[in-house]
Each structure stands twice: as C-alpha cells, then as structure tokens.
Amino acid sequence: MVRKVLVPTDGSPTALRAAAYAATLKKLLPETEITVLTVHTVPRDLIGRKLYWMAEERPVTGKVIEELFAEERERILKTTVDVFKEAGVEVEVDHRTGDAAEAIAEYARENGFDLIVMGTRGASEISNLLVGSVSYKVLHLAHCPVVMVK
Ligand SMILES: Nc1ncnc2c1ncn2[C@@H]1O[C@H](COP(=O)(O)OP(=O)(O)OP(=O)(O)O)[C@@H](O)[C@H]1O
Numbered sequence: 001m002v003r004k005v006l007v008p009t010d011g012s013p014t015a016l017r018a019a020a021y022a023a024t025l026k027k028l029l030p031e032t033e034i035t036v037l038t039v040h041t042v043p044r045d046l047i048g049r050k051l052y053w054m055a056e057e058r059p060v061t062g063k064v065i066e067e068l069f070a071e072e073r074e075r076i077l078k079t080t081v082d083v084f085k086e087a088g089v090e091v092e093v094d095h096r097t098g099d100a101a102e103a104i105a106e107y108a109r110e111n112g113f114d115l116i117v118m119g120t121r122g123a124s125e126i127s128n129l130l131v132g133s134v135s136y137k138v139l140h141l142a143h144c145p146v147v148m149v150k
C-alpha cells in the first residue's frame, strides 16, 4: 500500500520530472500524502568543507551565507511545489542539512514513507554515469521502494 510518498528535489529538470510523475501517481492513488524534501549539502571535498566552516565561524559572512542558502532552498522548493500546483496537487515541504542521500533515506525511514520518487540525475549532470551519486546511494540505503524518473 502506498500512503506516503517522498519526493526529494534539488530543483533540477530531472527532479521536476520526478515531481510531475509523483503528481500523476497522486491522481491514481488519491489517498497518498506527498512531501517534497530538499537537503542542503555540506561540500564533500576538503577545500569546500574548510571554506564552509571558516565562513560559519565569521559571524557576518556566516549570516550572509546562511541567507543565501535559505534563498536557494526556497527557490528549489518553490520550483518543485509549482509542478504540483499546476497539477492541482497539494504537498507538504521540508528540508534537512547533511549528506543528501543519507538525509533522504533517514527522513523516509523515520517518518514512515513507503515510496520515494526521485530523478535519476540531478543538478550536476557532469558525469556519464547512468544515475547520479545521490540516487545511487538512496537506492542502497532506502528501507522502501524507490522510483527513479529519467
Ligand atoms: N540536495 C538534494 N536534496 C534533495 N534531493 C536531491 C538532492 N540532490 C539530488 N537529489 C535527488 O536526487 C536525484 C538525482 O540527483 P544526483 O545528485 O544523484 O545526480 P547528479 O546531480 O546528476 O549527480 P552528482 O550529484 O552525483 O554529481 C535528483 O533528481 C533529486 O531527485
């Protein structure tokens, strides 16, 4: 039974296609509740991490950075929610900070989701791999079925 569907988004065109697919699913299964989740990722590489923490330690810079992140998060969420609005589907929104895949899988498990609908690729689209690293890792960590939309 599919009751709670999690739609993780980074605002990329593929993630928006996944959102459109989830909206269609909602029409087939009207009882389902949909939550759109975006994760603010801390940079993985050493220099990125160092700059990030350095900025956080400086009150003014840290605040500006926080505001920029919040703006970006709102933009990502709005772009994704708009896809549902256009389809006449209401959704909840939420956000987390950390490793994207770990946060998505943890959020899905802790909140009793029974399906994750996400894109195969995301905003990076640099490599030739079939699926991005977040999708790949979610597939590995998820406790429930995962639908990947191309
Ligand atoms: N920060 C994030 N928060 C929520 N969902 C995300 C996030 N990043 C990616 N996703 C989800 O994962 C899907 C696949 O994106 P992924 O990041 O794996 O691919 P990519 O950006 O092409 O490659 P990579 O990030 O590995 O270089 C997206 O369509 C989206 O559904």
Ligand SMILES: [Mg+2]
Residues within 6 Å of the ligand: 010, 122, 123, 124, 125, 132, 134
């Ligand atoms: Mg990505």
